[in-house]
Amino acid sequence: xxxxxxxxxxxxxCVDEFKKLAxxxxxxxxxxxxxxxxxxxxxxxxxxxxxxxxxxxxxxxIDFHNATEHFTSAIAAMEPLEEAAPEINQYDQLS
Amino acid sequence: xxxxxxxxxxxxxCVDEFKKLAxxxxxxxxxxxxxxxxxxxxxxxxxxxxxxxxxxxxxxxIDFHNATEHFTSAIAAMEPLEEAAPEINQYDQLS
Numbered sequence: 001x002x003x004x005x006x007x008x009x010x011x012x013x014c015v016d017e018f019k020k021l022a023x024x025x026x027x028x029x030x031x032x033x034x035x036x037x038x039x040x041x042x043x044x045x046x047x048x049x050x051x052x053x054x055x056x057x058x059x060x061x062i063d064f065h066n067a068t069e070h071f072t073s074a075i076a077a078m079e080p081l082e083e084a085a086p087e088i089n090q091y092d093q094l095s
Numbered sequence: 096x097x098x099x100x101x102x103x104x105x106x107x108x109c110v111d112e113f114k115k116l117a118x119x120x121x122x123x124x125x126x127x128x129x130x131x132x133x134x135x136x137x138x139x140x141x142x143x144x145x146x147x148x149x150x151x152x153x154x155x156x157i158d159f160h161n162a163t164e165h166f167t168s169a170i171a172a173m174e175p176l177e178e179a180a181p182e183i184n185q186y187d188q189l190s
Contacts, residue, residue, distance in 0.1 A: 003136055005100060005146065007184070019189065026190045041098055041186035049184060051100065053148065089102070089144060091136035094114065095121045 001036060002062060004054040007087040012048050014081035021074050021081075022050065028070030029054070034061020048083065062090075096131060097157060099149040102182040107143050109176035116169050116176075117145065123165030124149070129156020143178065157185075 010018045022040050029038040036055035043049035056062050065071055105113045117135050124133040131150035138144035151157050160166055 002139070003148070005102075005148070007100075023190065038190075039188055040190040041188050044097070044185045044187055050189075051184065051186060053098070053100070089146065090139045091146060092139055093134055093136050094145075095118065095133075095135040 001093065002056045002058065003091040003093060004052070004056065004062070005087075005089045005091065006052040006054070008050045008052075008078065008082060009084040009086070010048045010050055010081050011083050015047055015050070018050060018078060018081050021077050022052070025052075025070055025074040028068065028074075029065060032061070032065055032068070034058065034064055096188065097151045097153065098186040098188060099147070099151065099157070100182075100184050100186065101147040101149070103145045103147075103173065103177060104179040104181070105143045105145055105176050106178050110142055110145070113145060113173060113176050116172050117147070120147075120165055120169040123163065123169075124160060127156070127160055127163070129153065129159055 008018070026038055026040055029035055034057045036057060038052065038054045041051045041053060056065065103113070121133055121135055124130055129152045131152060133147065133149045136146045136148060151160065
């Protein structure tokens with residue numbers, strides 16, 4: 001299993017719009033066969049920091065996801081809302 | 096419930112030592128009444144990036160955790176192993 005933490009830094013005035021796009025991405029991603037979990041979080045001290053924590057069965061599941069329409073369209077629409085480039089880490093669980 | 100993502104950037108030559116300290120912290124933290132989950136991850140592209148993803152019942156649980164001996168001693172011992180200051184985010188789950 002692969003865990004992805006995708007941290008977005010969103011302009012304050014664009015947070016609500018981002019959440020709408022993010023919700024569509026959550027719903028679409030959860031429906032994919034290779035997805036284990038897909039959740040959205042908001043930083044308690046800084047509402048402009050919005051992070052997806054995702055779990056995928058394997059690399060093939062991630063490759064499939066990255067080619068889906070719901071992913072590519074959401075990522076494209078999110079870009080103008082961003083204050084800085086997102087921070088994406090792909091992890092193996094150690095413990 | 097509160098989710099914490101604590102991302103550590105560790106000097107390459109110190110990763111094994113960090114993992115030993117981290118494992119003690121994982122075991123100690125999981126034993127706390129207020130803990131929901133506490134896991135360690137390693138970045139698949141950069142082994143020096145090691146991240147805890149933690150879930151806590153509430154703020155009181157986090158305050159208690161931050162005062163425990165296993166936390167304070169681990170954090171102190173980890174500091175000289177770090178290449179940069181850790182990135183800590185406390186999140187509310189939106190989805």
